[in-house]
Amino acid sequence: MRLFNRLARPFLFAIALLPGLTFGFPASAQIFEPTTFTLDNGMQVVVIENDRVPVVSHMVWYKVGAADEPKGKSGIAHFLEHLMFKGTATMAPGEQSRIINRLGGRENAFTSNDYTGYFQNVPKQHLGRMMQMEADRMVNLTLRPDHVKSELQVVLEERRSRVDNEPSSQLSEIANAATYLAYPYRIPVIGWEAEIQGLTQQDAIDFYKTWYAPNNAILVVAGDATPDEVRTLAEDTYGEIPARDIPDRVALRGGEPPHLAMARVTMESARVDQPSWSRRYLAPGFGWGDKQQTPALEVLAEILGGGSTSRMYRSLVVDQAIAVSAGSWYSPEGLGPQTFGIYATPAQGVEIADLEKAIEAELALMLRDGVTEEEVATAVKRMRRGSIFARDDVLYPARLFGRTLASGGTIADVEEWPDRIAAVTPEAVLEAARIVLIPESATTSVLLSKPAS
């Protein structure tokens, strides 16, 4: 899932990312033990208490993202996210940022296909103030044309930085459009350039008034706050905002027709010196397809391509030495069709076609013979241990619960994750692999350098 932050981070060294590669997996256990409740207006609240450090992460996740944009208005979800910092009836533009800075806090916001999130990490005593300000801009956003105009330029620069200057990102956009025939994930989160240019203040306000409401939002607080404190503060702030009718976004998005042919996109660029290869298969997730398959797919991704002991790395990088990197990714987090991905970077002088053949041979072997008991046992052990490491970060559970709940998952999807992973058998892995790794649902994406003419 690609996230777009409102605030750029300094770029010290550029890191080459593979198209659409997602890092990490939901690491958890029945150890976060969150408290959940719902305000009278329908706003869901999740509290993950941890008093290790006297700070809190305060997050509001709206169940609306780029996949919910009106036709022709791509980028409006992300543009609105930027505009949410432009003030309210009682708060001047930038004033909120200044207040948070002074209180010793940090803030940012992000937009994905399925959600839009806003957060502040602050010393615990300021939690109430954060809720006041966040509740205020949930309903009182006030925009001025000059601010909207200059922010649109900022977003266009963001697009140039992230996409237009980066051939691998350009290819990723094209691969996405090929992966999804109809489902709105085919449109880039940041939007197509021409459509961004046409976005107006009214578009932003329309989107805001359609989707931003307490009954379409999730409040997540992690850190040094008790559920009782959070409930009292939330009732006094968010609780005052009336619920509103929200469209059925699942119905609006539509479905994805059956895929009958493998797709392939190839891009040659003079700005590329290092070729790369990747393939995505449509896969089930929290909100699409057979959710029961997701733990087995996570184990499969770990066995096939999780690090330097994985099958793909051992075979392609170490034994055959035809790739310099190889691996796979999968995450069930999402309302729509997810992707199971594999990637590899060819060694110098190796033809992409030969690399692809070797990868397909590796997949065929796995689809014929399955995976071993030992492979599953080792992967499960490692993944479950990951959930202990996840507890080390006081604020991480806020992000984990937020994105799970906002993308079609449940509290149980997080809390029962270690048990579900532990229950995966070699047979289940093979079954899931045979369902998902079929040629017709694949999009292969190849990035090549274009020789100077």
Add this chain to the structure above:
Amino acid sequence: MTAQLRVCLLATALFLTTLLPAGARALEIQSVTSPGGITGWLVEDHDNPILTMTFSFNGGEAAEPVGKEGLARLLSATLDEGAGDMDSTAFQKALADDSISISFNSGLDRFSGKLVTLTETRERAVDLLHTALTAPRFDEEPVGRMKASIQASLRRSLADPRSKASRAWWAANFPDHAYGRSHDGTLESVAGLGPDDLLAFKTRIMSRDGLLVTAVGDIDPATFGTLIDRVFGDLPETGDVTPVPSAKPAIPGETLVIAEQIPQSIVAFGQHGMSRDDPDYYAASLLNEVLAGGFGSRLTEEIREKRGLVYGVYAYLLPLDHAPLIRGGLATQNARVAESIALVRQEWQRLSEAGPTEAEVSDARAHLLGTFALGLTDSDGVARILLSMRESDLGIDYLDRRDALYDAVTLDDLKRVAAELYDADALSVVVVGQPKGVEGTVTLPGG
């Protein structure tokens, strides 16, 4: 091993008690001297069964022999690729099977490492790290594999405009200095590296005299003391790091343009900075916050918020051991590069001439001091802070003194330091792209 383990509880950091409400747990840093005489700093935390240990050695990329650029990075990639009687496959499997993470990173001045392990696998983790540090194999296969991997990432970064701008800035400003050589190496220099180079470089930098160790997590001081000796005790007493001379940016005021067919130009800029041990460093740090501390800061307000010229503009203090710097950057469409650079120079000049306002300083101080606790929410953050305190030689009681150090800076100090430090005419600028109305005044040596 004697039982005379000296555990000194030198300091209990008070910074939390001043900033944070009563009842909050303070960050207690203990200085632990191992039986073998190595000092480590420890923050005990038994909430989770995890140990995070960070350490670094004196000598990084700047210590690479001429022509061997990329050696430090290759070392960081090969130390865990086979050691002792375990080949690469066996070593990687041992790490993966027990979820033990050992990683290394090469910086310009220092070479650092990190171990993360569960308590239940700690003994195994200690053995593996000890073997990696004292008996790495540097077998031909993994060394070749890691060279290929580094070369692939070099091919990516050499084609990446942001990385191009950064490399060019360093090369142009430090032409005859270790800091100016390509930091991750070149395709050619990496191709020439071999196991002998790795062993020789490792032997020169990995010694006890240049070692700093810190840890956070589920361990008591006595056990930490013995652990330090088990991991590091067999390293040689002294190293042999080639001294690096001091230097200053070589092309102050100059502009270098590198043509590239991209819609958005990448701009990297910088000037000389302030040493970390300069008493005025705290003033400089507040000034940088005023100038470039994100939203509300001058650069972001003028360039992004008012004019929509960029998605991000940044500047930061980089107090390298041998060349303290201020570095910064932005990216904007080709047509507006000249305007953006002019605005950076204008804000540089304005800060230098008039200094900050009282309100700005008050905001900057509140933010710098207040956000400190946000860095303590995971072991990694705490370990990073501990190691950087040691690397900058700030003293174990630094966190007690930190607020006072910033509070002692007066508006007059800030005006004086702003005038002395920020020099719009000293900024050297590198642009990669097709900038309109920006002429280069210099070219890259050899290019």
